[in-house]
Amino acid sequence: MPVDEKQPVTERLTAQLLSRIPDDPNRGDPWRKALIEKGLAAGDYGICLILDDTVLGYAMLKWLPDRMEVLNFVIFPLFRSMGYGRIFLQTIENICRREGCSGIWLEVREGNQVALDLYRSCGYNPVGRRPGYYTDSGSGMAEDAILMERLFWASGESP
Helix, strand or coil: CCCCCCCCEEEECCHHHHCCCCCCHHHCCCCCHHHHHHHHHCCCEEEEEEECCEEEEEEEEEECCCEEEEEEEEECHHHCCCCHHHHHHHHHHHHHHHCCCCEEEEEEECCCHHHHHHHHHCCCEEEEEEEEEEECCCCCCEEEEEEEEEECHHHCCCC
């Protein structure tokens, strides 16, 4: 993205921003608005990536004693392959470091090569697998989740 282009910003996910997130049950996305609302009520942290007045994506995060777990990370299809996923992930990593977390855990569908490539290029390493974790609501087919982590302090980064 050229330097002179306007950069997206992040905002904490609120009810107003949630109303601007598409809720399409046909996407196969298990994170519908009701589940996001439930997570926010339970203390999960939601964040949106916004450019001008457009929500480009969102993430749901859970704070653990010394790490952060990315519960859901979404860049909407219209804004993919434009560098926004990397910008958003780096922003989340900066929040994690600022809060003193030692690293981040996440999981990704085994078949989501674009996401796997992004996470690997940002320093995430596979550390496990959850067999049959994701189920396609239409076909009923199961897909494994690849567990990944990025440790900050172990790689010599400072808080």
